[in-house]
Amino acid sequence: MSTDVADFILDRLRQWNVTHIFGYPGDGINGLISALGRADNDPMFVQTRHEEMAAFAAVGYAKFSGQVGVCMATSGPGAVHLLNGLYDAKLDHVPVVAIIGQTARTAMGGSYQQEVDLQAAFADVAAGYVVEVNASEQLPAALDRAIRTARTRRAPTVVIVPSDVQEQEYTPPEHQFKHVPSSDPGDVVGVITPTEAQVRQAAEILNDGQRVAILIGQGARGAHEEIARVAELTGAGVAKALLGKDVLADDLPFVTGAIGLLGTRPSYELMRDCDTLLIVGSNFPYTQFLPEFGQARAVQIDDDGASIGMRYPTELNIVADAKATLTAMLPHLRRRIDTAWRDTVEKNVRHWWSVLEEQSTVPADPVNPMRVAWELSKRLPANAIVTADSGSSTTWYARCLKFTEGVRGSVSGTLATMGCAVPYALGAKFAHPDRPVVAFVGDGAMQMNGLAELLTIHRYRTEWDDLPFVVCVFGNGDLNQVTWELRAMGGTPKFEESQSLPAVSYAEVARAMGIDAITVAADDDLGKAWEWALSTPGPTLLDVRCDPEVPPIPPHVTLEQMLNMSRAVAKGDPSARHLMYQTVKVKAAEFFTRS
Known part of the structure; x- marks a missing residue:
């Protein structure tokens, strides 16, 4: 035939x-x-x-x-x-x-x-x-x-x-000139291993350090146990690039959380004060959040030689599998006796989580978007998959959502494109029909393309186990990330014509498409809303009405950013009064939280 x-x-x-x-x-x-x-x-x-x-x-x-x-x-x-x-x-x-x-x-x-x-x-x-x-x-x-x-x-x-x-009849290649055969599928991608000399040199650099910091990315995912062991022996703190958020659990006391503009204060302090840096499986591009050049001796491990040694002046680059390299390195590491550095890291982490709790529970009008992530953290299933879109919702995902062991998550890390969270969640659900999935989506991305894909989710719901599939919309009526970038980076007030979004009830649209949905318009209703969504079999949507003026403040606010914000207000930002009110409340929560 x-x-x-x-x-x-x-x-x-x-x-x-x-x-x-x-x-x-x-x-x-x-x-x-x-x-x-x-x-x-x-x-x-x-x-x-x-x-x-x-x-x-x-x-x-x-x-x-x-x-x-x-x-x-x-x-x-x-x-x-x-x-x-x-x-x-x-x-x-x-x-x-x-x-x-x-x-x-x-x-x-x-x-x-x-x-x-x-x-x-x-x-x-x-x-x-x-x-x-x-x-x-x-x-x-x-x-x-x-x-x-x-x-x-x-x-x-x-x-x-x-x-x-x-539509042609298939004819296989033959044993003749200018025909190219192929071998049957079934090949296995191998593991690149380091040399003994590289392993010993890396261990010597880490042993010599007094204040060791580790930065991990998605390339470290298969080596989470080895990274935790290296951190234990060296007394290191561990910061995570955005794509590496799910590599190590956030409830580990030495994990400082995300790094960069969307990152945490402890990660900023870890890089600011370290004297030794180990980078594993990360191509984090923002060098201003890494140690000052020349401040730290640095080792990088990555199995992609094209991406290594280009973000920080590293002393040793190892092009090899992260797990294989760290496993070989562990016997050569000496346990650090002086725990002062680790004690400082863990104290900073504890304080930061207290700060986040205070900031997340600051009242807003109508809902504090930080609290959306904070309340989910208390209820996030141990085997959940979380996707996040590009926008201010990414900040709350990166900074406020606490991952425990077994939770997976991802974003559009480098392209940072809008519109990825809902289809990512769809792909994740087909990959793991037996796991709950949550998508964090800004209303800009939801209007761009997410609403239409609710039809796709409803259509294929019977293909998956009867577990939660939650689409959480941060509805603030604003293309919020760009609005804050205009203010903080350019000193430009919000331009309503480009930034404001048409009003729509995402809950009503979802219900019209066959998906259960509720609207959340008060901070105190968030906990019950998450409990409802995470206990409801199949797809649901949370239409959360968020305050657009809760500031996605970076871990270290520069003088230039403060001046630009002042200029934006002085130039007549349409939300100036509420903007300043919310900013002061959020910063006050940080300053007055007990260490």
Whole structure:
């Protein structure tokens, strides 16, 4: 029985253990859609409301499953819509394969409908591998190489298949000139190990330090036990880059939390005062939040040699697996007898959590957004997955939400694109149908694309275990992160025409789409709202009416930022009085909290 190219592609994906394809149909992939029908929807085609959401869902699936995410789109506009999600995958080092249709080969070059130069369009985002398949003999090498490249380089790759090729009979490559064979799927990505000399040198640097700091990112995820042990022996505090928030639990006394503009005061102090720095699996870019150049001896461990030694003048760079390196290093570390540094770190952490509690419970009008995260922290299930969008809600996720062991979370770390949280959560739910999922979404991102994806969530709810899937909307009527950036970085008052959002009841829209929802308009109602959402089987939405003037104050406010805020107020910020009132209350909560 003959096999079409489209049938072969799906069969090859199954051999690679691909179980889900996130996408949207169109005539450029009619052959593949027909093949999915013949294959009884195996792999499962998950129809999102937009191709960009399909790419984001594939990123979320890959982030939380550890497997390759796969998305699919038609030619022309469908393909172009994938780009933002694929750039998110590229910048956060996530393995995603996009399978894209193209106009028939006979029409190429004739300015045909939906004809776009896709190889040029995807050349940057899929620089590791982008190929157009124009003969069936190119398969399986093209598809296998796309998957292998995505896995080993942790990057997006693209396979373009013209519509007429999809419907051709598949002919395998032969043992002849200019044919490229491929090996069967099943290869395992190996572990890079360090040399003994590197391990000893790294241990010597850490042993010599008196005030050791550790910075971890997502590349340290498989080494959380070893990092905790290194911190115990060296007396170090551990700060976390945004993508590494779930590597170590926040209830460990030496974990200082997030670092950077969205970070904590203890992380800022840890970097300010340390004399030795160990960076594990992180490419954190904001050097102003790292120790002063020359202040600290530094060691970096990362299995990506292209990302190492570029953020801080490190003395030793080890291109190797984090777990393997730290495991080899542990026997060479000496336990620190003097605990003064660790005692200071832990005291700062305890004080900070007290400050956050005070700031989170400061009354606001109508709801303090910090308290949204604070109340969830008290109730967050031990195996929950949390996604957060880009905006001021990211600050509350990074700073106020306390992760315990087993909780997973992620954001668009480097691209920092809006609109990722809901499709990330969708992908996470397909990756782990047996775990509760929570999405933190600003109202700007919800209006941008999140509302439409509520239909997708409702459609597929029966595919998952009857566990909570909570979409929490921070509804403040403002594109809040940009508003605060205008004020604090440019001294510019809020510009209503660009910043204000149209009013809408997210709860009413959710209910119209078949999802249970409630509106929260008072601080004291948040706890009960979370309890309702986390005890309700299936999807729910919390429409939280937040105060836009609760300031996302960085861990260390500079004089320039203070002056810019004053200039914004002086220039006639429309919310000046309430803005200053809330800022003073939040800062007062910090100053008057007991150490």
